[in-house]
Amino acid sequence: MTCHAKATPPPVRSGDLQPSHQGRRPSVVVIATVHWAVTARLCLSLAESGFEVVALAPDDHALHRLCGIVVRSIGRTRAHGLSEITRTVESRPPDLLVPADERAIDFLRILYLRAIGGKGRNAGQMAALIEASLGSPSAFVFAAQKSRLVSLAQREGLLVPATNVVDDILELRRLVARAQFPLVLKQDGSSGGQGVRIVSNAADAEQSFVELRTSAGPRAAVKMALKKLDLSYLDGLYRKRPAISLQEYIVGRPANRAVVCHRGEVLAGLSVEALQTMDATGPATVIRVIDSPEMSDAAARMVRHLGLSGFVGFDFMLEAATGRAYLIEMNGRPTQICHLALDADSDMIGALAARLLSVARRRPIPNIDGPTVALFPQESWRDPDSGYLTSAFHDVPRHVPEFIAAYCSQVAPEPPGWIQILRRYLRQPRRIWQDGAGSAGLSIVGSLIEQSVKPAPPPKSE
Numbered sequence: 001m002t003c004h005a006k007a008t009p010p011p012v013r014s015g016d017l018q019p020s021h022q023g024r025r026p027s028v029v030v031i032a033t034v035h036w037a038v039t040a041r042l043c044l045s046l047a048e049s050g051f052e053v054v055a056l057a058p059d060d061h062a063l064h065r066l067c068g069i070v071v072r073s074i075g076r077t078r079a080h081g082l083s084e085i086t087r088t089v090e091s092r093p094p095d096l097l098v099p100a101d102e103r104a105i106d107f108l109r110i111l112y113l114r115a116i117g118g119k120g121r122n123a124g125q126m127a128a129l130i131e132a133s134l135g136s137p138s139a140f141v142f143a144a145q146k147s148r149l150v151s152l153a154q155r156e157g158l159l160v161p162a163t164n165v166v167d168d169i170l171e172l173r174r175l176v177a178r179a180q181f182p183l184v185l186k187q188d189g190s191s192g193g194q195g196v197r198i199v200s201n202a203a204d205a206e207q208s209f210v211e212l213r214t215s216a217g218p219r220a221a222v223k224m225a226l227k228k229l230d231l232s233y234l235d236g237l238y239r240k241r242p243a244i245s246l247q248e249y250i251v252g253r254p255a256n257r258a259v260v261c262h263r264g265e266v267l268a269g270l271s272v273e274a275l276q277t278m279d280a281t282g283p284a285t286v287i288r289v290i291d292s293p294e295m296s297d298a299a300a301r302m303v304r305h306l307g308l309s310g311f312v313g314f315d316f317m318l319e320a321a322t323g324r325a326y327l328i329e330m331n332g333r334p335t336q337i338c339h340l341a342l343d344a345d346s347d348m349i350g351a352l353a354a355r356l357l358s359v360a361r362r363r364p365i366p367n368i369d370g371p372t373v374a375l376f377p378q379e380s381w382r383d384p385d386s387g388y389l390t391s392a393f394h395d396v397p398r399h400v401p402e403f404i405a406a407y408c409s410q411v412a413p414e415p416p417g418w419i420q421i422l423r424r425y426l427r428q429p430r431r432i433w434q435d436g437a438g439s440a441g442l443s444i445v446g447s448l449i450e451q452s453v454k455p456a457p458p459p460k461s462e
Contacts (some may be wrong), residue, residue: 002085002152004330009183011057022052025050025052025094026050026051026052026055026095026352026353026356026357027037027051027052027054027092027094027095027096028032028046028051028053028054028094028096028097028098029054029055029056029085029088029089029094029096029097029098029231030042030043030046030056030057030098030100031055031056031074031081031085031097031099031100031107031108032051032055032056032057032058032061032063032074032100032101032104033058033074033081033100033101033103033104033107033211033411034058034101034103034411034413034414035057035058035060035061035062035186035411035412035414035415036098036100036101036380037062037354037377037411038148038334038336039057039061039100039101039405040061040062040063040336040403040406041075041339041397041403042098042100042144042334042338042339043055043063043066043069043334044066044068044069044339044397044400044403045338045339046347046349046365047068047069048363049350049353049363050353050357050363051349051353052070052094052258053068053070053296054069054070054071054072054088054094054154055069055070055071055072056071056072056073056074056081056085056088057071057072057073057074057357058073058074058076058414058415059073059076060110060415061163062188062402062403062406062407063413065402065406066104066400066403067402067408072084072088074386074443076228076229076230077228077229077231077232078110078230078232078390078439079106079230079232080213081107082107082110085097085107085108085111086111086120086126087386089122089125089126089129090121090122093125093129094133095135095343095356096133096310096352096356096394097129097130097134098133098311098333099134099332099333099335099396100311100333100334101191101333102143102144102189102190102191102333105134105140105143105144105331105332105333107135108130108140109140109397110144111130112126112127112130112131112137112140113287115127115130115204115403115450116124119429121419127348128426131238131309132262132309133309134308134309134310134332134458135261135264135306135307135308135309135310136262136306136308137252137305138306138307139306139307139308139309139332140332141324142306142332143330143331143332144188144189144332145188145189145242145243145332146186146187146188146245146329147163147186147188147245149181149329149330150163150327150329151163152306153298153302153306153327156301156305157286157420158298158301158302158327159294159298159324159325159326159327160322160326160327161184161248161249161250161317161326161328162247162248163245163246163247163248164245164247165243165244165245165246166185166209166245166246169209171433172205172246173206174207175203175246176202176246176398178200179226179246179248181199181200181201181249182198182199182200182249182251183198183199183205183246183247183248183249184196184197184198184199184246184248184364185197185199185205185208185209185244185246185247186244186245186247187215187216187240187242187243188243188244188245189216189242189246191331192250195212195215195242196281197211197212197281198249198280198281203316205246209244212244213241213244216236217236217241217339218236218237218240218242220236221233221234221235221236221237222234222237224236225452225458226419227417228417228420231236238380240389249326250317250326250328251319251320251321252318252319252321252322253273253274253275253315253317253318253321254273254274254277254284254317254318254323255271255272255273255290255292255295255315255316255317255318256271256272256274256287256310256313256314256315256316256335256337257269257270257271257272257275257292257295257296257298257299257313257314257316258270258312258313258314258334258335258337258338258348259299259300259303259311259312259313259314259348260310260311260312260314260338260351261303261308261309261310262304262308262309262310262350264303264304264305264307264308264309264353265303265304266299266300266303266305266354267348267351268341268344268345268346268347268350268351268352269296269299269345269346269348270289270291270337270338270340270341270342270346270348271289271290271292271295271296272284272287272288272289272337272373273290273318274286274287274289274455275287275288275372275388276382276386276388278378278381278382283336283378284336284378285374285375285381285393286372286373286374286375286377286378286379286381286386286388287337287372287373287375288371288372289340289342289346289368289371289372289373290372291313291372292318292325294324294325295314295316295325298314298315298316298325298327299312302314302327302330304322310332310333311334311335311338311348312330312331312332312333313330313331313333313334313335313338314327314331315328315330316328316408317330317429336375337375338367339367340367340373340424341363341366341367341368341394342365342366342368342371343366344365345440347363349363350363350365351356368393368395369393370392370393371391372388372391373387373393373394373395374386374389374391374392374393374394374395375395376397376404376407377407377408377410378397379394381409381410383392398400407458
């Protein structure tokens with residue numbers, strides 16, 4: 001959906017975030033492969049701060065219904081996604097690429113490897129843009145490999161929980177035999193708590209280890225390829241399984257520091273502790289802004305060591321007994337607090353705009369009226385009767401009714417797959433006639449099949 005006039009095409013990037021030309025808005029392309037409300041909220045905040053925002057998102061994403069943002073379909077397969085990113089960059093090179101989720105990061109990793117290998121019409125431009133957006137190539141590695149990140153942080157002298165990579169069930173038994181429960185099992189490459197298990201005994205640990213190992217094996221790869229009608233998932237047939245690590249459980253409260261950075265320099269950041277989470281390992285739904293020099297220093301040191309750029313989130317555990325901050329993982333993408341700001345030091349979007357525009361920040365801050373924030377729509381999804389919705393600052397963008405309408409009820413990250421829909425109709429054949437040919441279910445099946453058999457369109461040539 002396009003609700004504003006097109007801007008003048010920006011110049012080819014040199015690999016650094018250079019101030020935009022006088023009178024031209026900075027431009028950003030946000031890449032989303034799943035439907036997260038946080039992505040739509042970030043795009044709104046970027047647009048309100050003077051950015052020209054282009055979003056590549058799934059067809060069911062609420063972004064398609066919001067004004068002030070140019071939204072294009074990213075398609076349902078990796079081939080379509082890579083083609084659309086390439087076409088968007090070549091037709092109107094942006095100042096910045098922002099991957100909104102882990103699969104989007106993987107898309108940029110693939111495009112970067114192709115670009116440095118000389119593949120593509122503007123390979124040098126693509127490589128420079130991705131480096132300017134994410135930083136050094138290490139950004140791809142350490143954001144996905146939780147086990148390696150903890151080892152690096154430990155070598156940096158940062159406080160981290162004891163962590164061991166587990167190669168097989170025998171090693172797991174050996175490690176848990178001398179450990180104190182509860183413990184945490186984590187799988188590299190996972191996000192949103194999906195690859196995390198808190199285990200309370202040896203039997204629980206073994207069962208969780210087998211579940212995590214199976215979820216990333218060859219059988220799972222074939223199932224995902226069939227479910228998504230996307231052959232790219234068959235990469236799992238020959239890729240090395242993601243590492244699983246066993247980590248010390250820190251008794252305390254989850255915390256997060258989100259930053260925006262460029263070439264290893266933190267431009268702005270915000271630290272919060274989670275007062276309420278969606279579930280035991282899920283994202284926060286209520287947060288309190290805190291001042292933690294320990295978290296700020298740890299994030300700054302990791303950003304500097306890895307040469308990171310763009311939006312990055314660092315997860316911590318604040319130990320209950322001491323208040324010390326243990327770094328547990330890093331997300332190489334925006335987190336759900338990146339649009340919040342109390343002052344100039346915490347205004348990530350404003351800092352990014354100032355870096356690109358070399359002028360005073362546009363958006364008014366603070367945009368919250370207190371340190372405790374009930375995130376919308378996350379907390380209302382968790383508990384519509386939550387006391388935090390009235391006692392804390394409820395982060396509802398009341399000036400954007402389309403956003404509120406889109407997320408008044410819980411939205412699944414992905415629409416139902418064609419197998420789920422067909423199974424529903426096989427169980428209840430009458431629904432085919434009741435729903436009609438124009439129903440959402442049959443439309444999804446048709447769209448999936450059409451996109452799976454139709455080759456990805458090639459990038460436009462000049």
